[in-house]
Amino acid sequence: HRALLLLSGMPAARVLPNAVSFSAAISACEKGGEWDRALLFLSGMPAARVLPDAISFSAAISACQKGGEWQMALLLLSGMPSAAVTPDVVSFGSTIFACGSHQWRVALHLFMDMLSTGISPDQVSYSQVLEATMPIEIGGEIFREALSKRMWPNMLRDNGSMIDLHDHSCGSGRLAVRWWLAEVVAERLASGRNSKAFTVVTGWGKSREAWQTGDLQEEVSHLLRDCGISCEAHPTNPGCLRVDCSAVAPSRLQALFPSVGARENKRGCRFLNWYALLCCLPCGRFVPKPRP
Numbered sequence: 001h002r003a004l005l006l007l008s009g010m011p012a013a014r015v016l017p018n019a020v021s022f023s024a025a026i027s028a029c030e031k032g033g034e035w036d037r038a039l040l041f042l043s044g045m046p047a048a049r050v051l052p053d054a055i056s057f058s059a060a061i062s063a064c065q066k067g068g069e070w071q072m073a074l075l076l077l078s079g080m081p082s083a084a085v086t087p088d089v090v091s092f093g094s095t096i097f098a099c100g101s102h103q104w105r106v107a108l109h110l111f112m113d114m115l116s117t118g119i120s121p122d123q124v125s126y127s128q129v130l131e132a133t134m135p136i137e138i139g140g141e142i143f144r145e146a147l148s149k150r151m152w153p154n155m156l157r158d159n160g161s162m163i164d165l166h167d168h169s170c171g172s173g174r175l176a177v178r179w180w181l182a183e184v185v186a187e188r189l190a191s192g193r194n195s196k197a198f199t200v201v202t203g204w205g206k207s208r209e210a211w212q213t214g215d216l217q218e219e220v221s222h223l224l225r226d227c228g229i230s231c232e233a234h235p236t237n238p239g240c241l242r243v244d245c246s247a248v249a250p251s252r253l254q255a256l257f258p259s260v261g262a263r264e265n266k267r268g269c270r271f272l273n274w275y276a277l278l279c280c281l282p283c284g285r286f287v288p289k290p291r292p
Contacts, residue, residue, distance in 0.1 A: 019045075019053050026059040035060075035067030042076075052083060058091040065098035073098035074106065089114070093125035100132055101171075107132035111142070123151045127169040134171030140257065143175040152176070157201075160184040164201040170219045173202070175257075177220055181227070182257035186250040200224075200231070204239040217241065227256060 022045050029038035042060045045052045057080050064073040077095045080087045092114040099107040111129040114121060121129075126146040133139035146152070152167055155176065163180045165173040177200060185198055202217040217233075220241060224231045229248055234240035245253065 019050055019056060022048075022050055022052070023056040023059050026056055026063060030059060030063035030066055033066055035063040035069055035072070038063035039072070052085060054080070054085055054088045054091055057083075057085055058088075058094050061091055061094040061098065065094060070095075070098040070100065070103055070106075074110075077110075087114075087117070087119075089119050089122050089125055092119060093122070093128050096125065096132060097128045101134055104132045108138075121146075123167055126151050127167070127172040130175060131169035131171035134174060139171065139175055143172065143179065146172075147179070156180070156184065158199075160188065161197060162199040162201060165216060165220070166201065166203050168216070170216050173216050174219055174223055177223060178257045181229075181245070181253045182255070185245055186253035189245060189248075189253070190250040198243040198245055199234070200241040200243055202239060202241060228252075 022041055026038045026041045029035070029041065038060050042052060042056060045056065057076055061073045061076050064070070064076065073095045077087055077091055080091065092110060096107045096110050099110065107129055111121070111125070114125070123146075126142065130139045130142060130146075133142070155164055155167070156162070157164055160180075163176060163184075165176060168176055200220055202220055204217065217239070221231055224241070224243060227248070230244045231241045234242055
């Protein structure tokens, strides 16, 4: 309500609202959980002779995400080209986040749309699409692609004996731990190095971003225990898990992250087997291609 009062009072103070002030008001609605009021601000911009931009659209999409309105978020994204606004990595990522795991097919299709329009996914959008695909096993290819693009360059520490998940969603964090166990920890165990001392850094919530929902430490703890790997919270650092893999054979760890279609082309570059993913999805695009 304060955002609405401030914005509506600007003309009386002889201050004309602009895209920045409208976007700030929409973001305030997002934080307050008022997605419908955020859409009111967005729809009122043309009447105030202010053209909406990618920032204002993304803020409105985020407000819809927070309100659980994934269909409205998708509608806003698909309507951006008709408003002469080109969707960017933030608007795509926010819509993917809004879809969540309950609409993983839509989220995955949006991710493909983003690639087809020439937008390079960033660390956040990779984490968001992996969060959406967490309940299924097709996220492995996307995770490998993100690794090949060094999306998490500081993920491994202490020569691989520690993995830091601070920049991950729950979905990408689970895949990161599975990959780490299969391809890093298993190799160290097989070579006789670090037979017991491994650590997973999950953090304990204070530095988590708005898109990093869920309890990452709980997710990782359940994953490890389901794999027969014992773990416990660090006695002096509650944001770390001490992991004991001494009772697990390296071959069993290697099976936690099998190859799921990523392979090498003739030039030795990794690429995604998108056909395998497309078989899961309906045809069509959610976001129209920009007009030439």
